[in-house]
């Protein structure tokens with residue numbers, strides 16, 4: 001075997017949920033019910049009716065390709081900063097101590113105001129590093145960030161309603177979000193790298209919620225409850241949304257943060273647009289807020305900022321030397 005393998009998925013294993021009536025307010029509760037069922041199941045959902053224009057997605061994708069295909073000396077000018085903004089070269093991330101480093105490259109940015117200024121209140125954010133050699137990246141990337149972030153807000157309202165909470169429950173402290181977005185580039189993976197080489201090794205996502213816009217190439221694999229790896233093929237016009245570790249913790253384990261990985265065996269380049277949604281650093285993550293003071297949480301209370309910093313320091317070699 002030369003690539004880590006995964007089985008084709010039954011079509012009902014990951015639901016496709018149209019969120020139009022959550023976004024426009026015509027029937028938020030029925031969407032919320034479906035989101036709730038999916039999140040307590042595998043924790044992965046295809047979302048249609050997300051409202052991000054195709055033009056926004058293709059502009060971001062085209063510029064991302066221009067960026068990754070640029071010579072390394074140019075990409076070096078925006079090499080990732082201590083606050084996790086900029087270009088991470090192939091090999092810069094490792095999903096577990098015993099795993100090979102990921103083959104992917106990525107470019108990471110976060111929220112900024114109209115002057116390009118960013119909040120400096122947490123080690124995992126700082127100035128965005130935009131490539132001077134590709135000035136169109138900044139507006140296209142920020143447009144995608146805003147649009148995807150809006151979808152994340154709609155989904156967080158849906159999750160709150162699905163849990164029987166008031167719709168703003170997860171967004172009480174979300175004016176200075178730790179959210180970040182990435183372009184993630186997977187070179188074609190040669191067969192002889194072996195079955196233990198991944199574009200992204202098996203992992204669960206660190207924060208609250210991930211929105212993934214994959215392309216038509218495929219390669220995402222998801223581990224089901226029996227430990228089997230399943231292919232999650234692209235479905236045109238959808239985003240894949242997955243519950244991440246902090247939302248699983250916040251919901252006392254009711255919502256599932258499921259391991260996934262990427263193997264790009266297509267012989268072609270693959271590119272994803274990823275938005276990791278997280279609220280303000282001071283946001284307290286405590287299942288007792290949902291289930292009451294008498295609830296005995298399996299995991300202790302934490303804050304979004306503290307938890308993310310701990311996870312990042314383990315995953316990224318460049319942060320260990322800071």
Ligand SMILES: O=C(O)CCC(=O)C(=O)O
Nearest residue numbers: 184200214220262272274
């Ligand atoms: O590109 C993909 O399909 C998955 C990316 C991913 O898992 C991540 O960025 O956390």
Ligand SMILES: [Fe+2]
Nearest residue numbers: 203204205260
């Ligand atoms: Fe992930």
